Amino acid sequence: MNPRGRYPPPGMGSGGGGGGRGGGNMYPNANPNFQPRNPQQYVQRGPVNQQQQFQNQQAQQWLRRNQLASDSTVDEVEKTVQSEAVDQSSQDWKARLKIPPADTRYRTEDVTATKGNEFEDYFLKRELLMGIYEKGFERPSPIQEESIPIALTGSDILARAKNGTGKTAAFCIPALEKIDQDVNAIQVVILVPTRELALQTSQVCKELGKHLKIEVMVTTGGTSLKDDIMRLYQPVHLLVGTPGRILDLARKGICVLKDCSMLVMDEADKLLSPEFQPSIVQLIRFLPANRQVLMFSATFPVTVKDFKERYLQKPYVINLMDELTLKGITQFYAFVEERQKLHCLNTLFSKLQINQSIIFCNSVNRVELLAKKITELGYSCFYIHAKMLQDHRNRVFHDFRNGACRNLVCTDLFTRGIDIQAVNVVINFDFPKNSETYLHRVGRSGRFGHLGLAVNLITYEDRFNLYRIEQELGTEIKQIPPHIDQAIYCL
Template sequence: MGIYEKGFERPSPIQEESIPIALTGSDILARAKNGTGKTAAFCIPAIEKIDPNKNAIQVLILVPTRELALQTSQVCKELAKHLKIETMVTTGGTSLKDDIMRLYQPVHLLVGTPGRVLDLANKGVCKLKDCSMMVMDEADKLLSPEIQPLVERLLSFLPESRQVLLFSATFPVTVKQFKEKFLRKPYVINLMDELTLKGITQYYAFVEERQKVHCLNTLFSKLQINQSIIFCNSVNRVELLAKKITELGYSCFYIHAKMLQSHRNRVFHDFRNGACRNLVSSDLFTRGIDIQAVNVVINFDFPKNSETYLHRVGRSGRFGHLGLAVNLITYEDRFNLYRIEQELGTEIKPIPPQIDQAIYCR
């Protein structure tokens, strides 16, 4: 019922491959891109395996950022809407006392960031001895040098017979080592062959730094923007640009990592609910954030590497939607542009005078 009400009619490729395997109890190593339905690919089997009559944490979902934790727990709650399953989210930057109080009530599914979950486990408040499944989303980030030790310590709180599911868009060496050490005969799913930028038309505009704002203004007046995310390469530039856009008379929010967590949550929530058309963001916001209404992504500052480019531009055109990406390129960016095109095997074309709405508007 929950799946139906979320409007899912048929499984996406990653869901089709991972749900049946996850239900058999096997460990999984899945490589799939953002926007392909990854969250539901592990939430559905996780919910299916929970016994609501058993008052214990039975599934732990680890994610690298607070935003992603909130979004993932929201998906779990919606999918489990008609079941008596208690979902809790816990992340750094929020009151520890509230989390401790909440853990005295039943919790079946816990979504959180590693540092905070470990903190609660060490205090003996978060009991994981009956947690038979651990999911790691964006596993490449969770296995970065500073976070991996926390994840490994967390695993020691889980029963021997636990099931581990790893989902990631990229698989660096750390993931491979972790797999060999902690996963038992994992089932490997690799869906990275289809191009990530499917459905997204990419253009570049060759500009000087001082022409960028003017260029953005022209784009706003010419494009049919449902919602847009505009990326800058630094926190400082995010705030300055947001101010400029507001001065031009367009509604605009901004979000970056140096903001208070509560403020970030509010911006994310309001933007997602359509309170504002444009969001200026730093790279904090590129991973896994799924806002269906975004049909235009603008790289006000061109990213340095192809992975960042992929994550940014993958914000539009998510799972079957069409999208448009416009890159403002300065003289210094030209080598990066060429390199990113090569690495991603994609084409970024010069922007035409007129852009056909059919390519990015439903």
């Protein structure tokens, strides 16, 4: 009598999934609910000869093979179902996002000439992706495509890209991704040259990281030092600020940077000017030796090269500046005498279709005088400059950004990184002295590939500067026509 004769061969019956791989259900307890599907599946009872045993073994092997094939098919089906479930859940979280309406305005190739990557290609945290999409970002711009994957590897970066092409998100996204929210320490410091840019950058970080438990703090000169000290006793993961204030807090032992693994320098050329460089060099001493440094700017003078060689380790260099001025900005000049400037400005206001405009002067006094004259002409106008109280500056910046006023008169304080999407016209009431300032001024319009207009009021004394700036930037500033087609700056 075959002792195994009364039990089904391995893989048979309702317990087959385990039996096929485990070598057979040898005990009835392995499946107490077993119900035979067909009496013929049982092995023959009674005495058996060798040939019958051999046939039985073959039958069992065949059944095992069949079961294995069946199991692998089941596995494949399960994997397909699981991947479809993942895809479904992926679609579900996207469907629940509060995505703003798509911006359908025309965009230039400064931001559209991409490799076709998606933000999801960078394996970012889902909570970060949620913030990215809810901010209205659809896919990475060229500078983001180049920078984000390199920054995530931990390499130092020296990146040069035009104003208004998405540099802020190019460093904010990897910074937020690399922060460990469970570690109560400052892990990223973002340095910027102006207080307004610090506020703007911290706001971008908060919006992108709103689904993450990351604490963002902004600190600048001109604000209460006591408030900053109190805030630093609470958790801070990402610190945005101007170099002088952060250095002051670090020296006092309040701002502890020993765990800061990433230093970002936005508008790096300005940060390495004589005004800021000594503070930057001292601040770096408070950071660990293995920190990562990311430097971003539209212009890179010689000072940047010296700094790179001293403080960056084999940096990855990104240069997206085949031409310097933005493709979407049309540039004109109007040749005027000094006393005709206000009349000319009044004519521009009446003829142009202005969403919002920024008007630049070369001195604080001229800013206040011009703002007063524009108001007297009957146009809404704010002004901002470095000698104003910080609270007043913050209020003006916030209100102009929110569309409370159409025109803003300012000094070069406002040329760095300030991103106000509605600005489509920049007017140089006073023509700048050098090409870098010109480049940053006109870059306030035509943000993120949109169209913009730059009008320069040129006096007899400015004619040589105009020619030199055209040569240095490799651009053409044309004489203003009697009629300007709205299609070149209003689409």
